[in-house]
Amino acid sequence: MQLYLIRHADAVAEQENSLRPLSARGRAECGRLVAFFQRNNALRPAQFWHSPLARSLETARLLAEGLKLDAALVETPGLLPEDDPVEIVTRIEEMDTSMNLALVGHEPHLSALATLLVRGKLRPVGFEVKKGAVLAFEPAGGVHKKSGRRRWHALWHVDPALFGAPPERT
Secondary structure, eight states, X not given: XXXXXEEOOOBOOTTTOTTOOXXXXXXXXXXXXXXXXXXXXXXXXXXXXXXXXXXXXXHHHHHXXXXXXXXXXEEOTTOSTTSOHHHHHHHHHTSOTTSOEEEEEOTTHHHHHHHHHHHSSSOSOOOOOXXXXXXXXXEEEEEOTTTOOEEEEEEXXXXXXXXXXXXXXX
16 A cells, blocks of 8 residues: 655635636646656645645546546545544545555645654654655554554655745745
């Protein structure tokens, strides 16, 4: 099983649209990701779990369609910015390990989730997931001593800066 953590691409400001769909810049970021992953086939999830927020769904949809994946888009509780990452880890551990899965979400949730997977605890946070970034993980074998949860290790990290994207807005 490979697990991909994907932060949504750039979204419009809340003052412009309270639903905060992707901006033109965010759609372009997704296009660059699609072009990159078309060349190497490194992103191949069977499902995209996404938060209920528009920018998360739109990022998942653009990636799935652009990569021509027959992957289900599944709105999934527990992927909002302030949700507890333990909830998602518990769900992942109950899954069939032969299926690759992408989680499209938000900060600070994704950084905490990545840290939990690798370190077995939430703090100190060991990752920073920028908008439009993708991190890939796979089980490392064994479990974390204190939590008893499956150990994971990071395979790769694709940062939007790799494609010459402008710096992230704050």
